Amino acid sequence: MADIKSGVNPLFLREEELRQGMELLFYAYRDFTDEADAMLVRYKLGRAHHRALYFVGRHPGISVSELLAILRITKQSLARVLNDLVRQGFITQTAGMSDRRRRHLELTPKGLDLERQITEKQRTRIARAYRQAGAEAVEGFRKVLLGIVNEHDRRLLQPPAAAERAGSTTLPTPKRP
Amino acid sequence: MADIKSGVNPLFLREEELRQGMELLFYAYRDFTDEADAMLVRYKLGRAHHRALYFVGRHPGISVSELLAILRITKQSLARVLNDLVRQGFITQTAGMSDRRRRHLELTPKGLDLERQITEKQRTRIARAYRQAGAEAVEGFRKVLLGIVNEHDRRLLQPPAAAERAGSTTLPTPKRP
DNA sequence: GCATATAAGTCAACATGGCTGACATAAAAT
DNA sequence: ATTTTATGTCAGCCATGTTGACTTATATGC
Numbered sequence: 411m412a413d414i415k416s417g418v419n420p421l422f423l424r425e426e427e428l429r430q431g432m433e434l435l436f437y438a439y440r441d442f443t444d445e446a447d448a449m450l451v452r453y454k455l456g457r458a459h460h461r462a463l464y465f466v467g468r469h470p471g472i473s474v475s476e477l478l479a480i481l482r483i484t485k486q487s488l489a490r491v492l493n494d495l496v497r498q499g500f501i502t503q504t505a506g507m508s509d510r511r512r513r514h515l516e517l518t519p520k521g522l523d524l525e526r527q528i529t530e531k532q533r534t535r536i537a538r539a540y541r542q543a544g545a546e547a548v549e550g551f552r553k554v555l556l557g558i559v560n561e562h563d564r565r566l567l568q569p570p571a572a573a574e575r576a577g578s579t580t581l582p583t584p585k586r587p
Numbered sequence: 588m589a590d591i592k593s594g595v596n597p598l599f600l601r602e603e604e605l606r607q608g609m610e611l612l613f614y615a616y617r618d619f620t621d622e623a624d625a626m627l628v629r630y631k632l633g634r635a636h637h638r639a640l641y642f643v644g645r646h647p648g649i650s651v652s653e654l655l656a657i658l659r660i661t662k663q664s665l666a667r668v669l670n671d672l673v674r675q676g677f678i679t680q681t682a683g684m685s686d687r688r689r690r691h692l693e694l695t696p697k698g699l700d701l702e703r704q705i706t707e708k709q710r711t712r713i714a715r716a717y718r719q720a721g722a723e724a725v726e727g728f729r730k731v732l733l734g735i736v737n738e739h740d741r742r743l744l745q746p747p748a749a750a751e752r753a754g755s756t757t758l759p760t761p762k763r764p
Numbered sequence: 765g766c767a768t769a770t771a772a773g774t775c776a777a778c779a780t781g782g783c784t785g786a787c788a789t790a791a792a793a794t
Numbered sequence: 795a796t797t798t799t800a801t802g803t804c805a806g807c808c809a810t811g812t813t814g815a816c817t818t819a820t821a822t823g824c
Contacts, residue, residue, distance in 0.1 A: 550727020
């Protein structure tokens with residue numbers, strides 16, 4: 411009882427700490443996505459469109475099934491937004507050379523532009539948070555988030571050095587400007 | 588050009604760093620919520636129910652409008668899930684003493700139980716990530732996430748010491764066990 | 765070369781959880 | 795006494811997730 415009143419009950423502290431982390435994740439994600447959503451309404455697109463756009467931009471030449479694995483949705487759900495984006499000229503699909511069943515997705519210049527616009531404010535927000543928190547905090551941020559991600563994807567997201575060492579079942583990596 | 592090839596282009600590094608952060612947030616949130624979702628199907632409840640349940644558990648006696656401010660949804664949307672939870676005996680509503688228009692929400696013992704069960708795996712996951720990353724990393728994780736949250740809520744989420752100093756427009760704080 | 769497996773696309777129907785708009789009630793505040 | 799606030803409710807719409815069934819083209823294994 412003395413423990414509880416003096417606030418040194420280690421079980422309580424642990425629980426409180428964990429809950430704070432869970433909430434922080436909720437609040438940060440909420441505010442982070444709100445920002446893109448506001449931009450999306452102008453283009454009459456939804457959050458699902460943004461996600462597809464983002465990851466295609468991030469992994470140029472990604473296949474449909476790889477994209478599905480990232481988004482963790484069904485192909486029927488993806489088809490809906492992907493077809494929109496292709497029809498509106500934001501994304502191109504080209505059959506693979508070695509395996510012609512595969513469709514490799516890429517952003518058109520127009521798509522690249524759109525992606526940049528939508529993500530713009532999000533980048534600024536993260537940048538500000540990074541700047542205010544400092545390099546060391548950013549390192550911790552990454553470490554913890556990475557620990558929350560499932561083991562499989564965690565490997566793929568590891569620092570590039572480690573990923574290259576591994577011979578890579580990896581996705582196409584972002585191209586430098 | 589030499590900059591780009593040698594990978595020391597500071598603009599590229601910055602962009603890459605920010606995108607990594609954005610993605611990490613996506614992946615972590617995806618895997619974090621998946622876990623609760625799996626549990627929720629057993630009780631025939633949705634993610635929206637869980638969010639309400641969680642925050643009522645976290646802020647016993649919270650009013651409807653306060654809850655709305657956290658969730659950032661319309662009262663019509665909230666009503667749907669809240670009514671379910673009340674009807675099924677997970678949450679009680681009691682009129683405020685000073686202001687009898689207000690409905691103060693609380694978890695019943697049954698609701699508390701449910702909340703614990705659903706959040707169980709999420710807590711374990713965060714705990715594991717914290718343990719692996721270390722105390723310093725956790726500090727950084729919090730700092731950065733807090734920086735992503737909007738200013739208003741950031742204040743409310745600050746370390747309790749600071750919040751108490753502030754005379755508090757704050758929500759009811761969690762009770763210790 | 766034929767059988768089977770894989771990658772992708774499509775149609776249809778359904779569930780969840782957001783949204784807007786309109787309106788009602790009770791209690792507080794002016 | 796009037797107005798404002800907190801909450802609740804009805805009705806309908808939309809975005810985005812789901813399952814299930816089926817097609818087409820291509821690759822792969824025997």
